[in-house]
Amino acid sequence: AQTVTQSQPEMSVQEAETVTLSCTYDTSESDYYLFWYKQPPSRQMILVIRQEAYKQQNATENRFSVNFQKAAKSFSLKISDSQLGDAAMYFCAYRGRYNYGGSQGNLIFGKGTKLSVKP
Amino acid sequence: DGGITQSPKYLFRKEGQNVTLSCEQNLNHDAMYWYRQDPGQGLRLIYYSQIVNDFQKGDIAEGYSVSREKKESFPLTVTSAQKNPTAFYLCASSPPVSHQGAAYSNQPQHFGDGTRLSIL
Numbered sequence: 001a002q003t004v005t006q007s008q009p010e011m012s013v014q015e016a017e018t019v020t021l022s023c024t025y026d027t028s029e030s031d032y033y034l035f036w037y038k039q040p041p042s043r044q045m046i047l048v049i050r051q052e053a054y055k056q057q058n059a060t061e062n063r064f065s066v067n068f069q070k071a072a073k074s075f076s077l078k079i080s081d082s083q084l085g086d087a088a089m090y091f092c093a094y095r096g097r098y099n100y101g102g103s104q105g106n107l108i109f110g111k112g113t114k115l116s117v118k119p
Numbered sequence: 120d121g122g123i124t125q126s127p128k129y130l131f132r133k134e135g136q137n138v139t140l141s142c143e144q145n146l147n148h149d150a151m152y153w154y155r156q157d158p159g160q161g162l163r164l165i166y167y168s169q170i171v172n173d174f175q176k177g178d179i180a181e182g183y184s185v186s187r188e189k190k191e192s193f194p195l196t197v198t199s200a201q202k203n204p205t206a207f208y209l210c211a212s213s214p215p216v217s218h219q220g221a222a223y224s225n226q227p228q229h230f231g232d233g234t235r236l237s238i239l
Contacts, residue, residue, distance in 0.1 A: 035227055
């Protein structure tokens, strides 16, 4: 079965600085998708960025970028020029591209990292 | 605008009572999901449905039931058998997941704003 691990329960960053949130996963599949979701205090889940495992290039969305290391099964999120509005829980999630192992294409989430931004 | 509506925002349950959480979407998505969120636990899948009139148990289905009579609606009932129902519940939907033999989409799940359920 696939698992997702976020080893940092809490992180803190100074406003305008850069922070990296780590995520590792375990899978026997070779083709899959990875996602980062943000959950601010309002509790709404918002997609931040996605990565297809078959793509070599790391995904980027404005101030958010990922460092995808397929061999190491690592998928970290870098937030540049941190803003107060970035304060939230961040969840890493995995989805297999095919239904190997009966995953049914469901998302598997890590336990989250709580990010605080200091003014 | 299309989206997912969960209601109510807050819900209280008495001992021995069943309660139903509503989830409606107008995104024309085939797949819908229910998650439970507890502090420090992340999101855990309760039930999911990939098509109308069909649904599957997730990782923590015991004490819960669902129905999927319409594409737009996927209500979750928390039964009296669920001994620890206090949690935050999130509903999600996504475009068609897959047909047999085809690849799953890279489209993300879209989430509602959640329902906070507490015990009286």
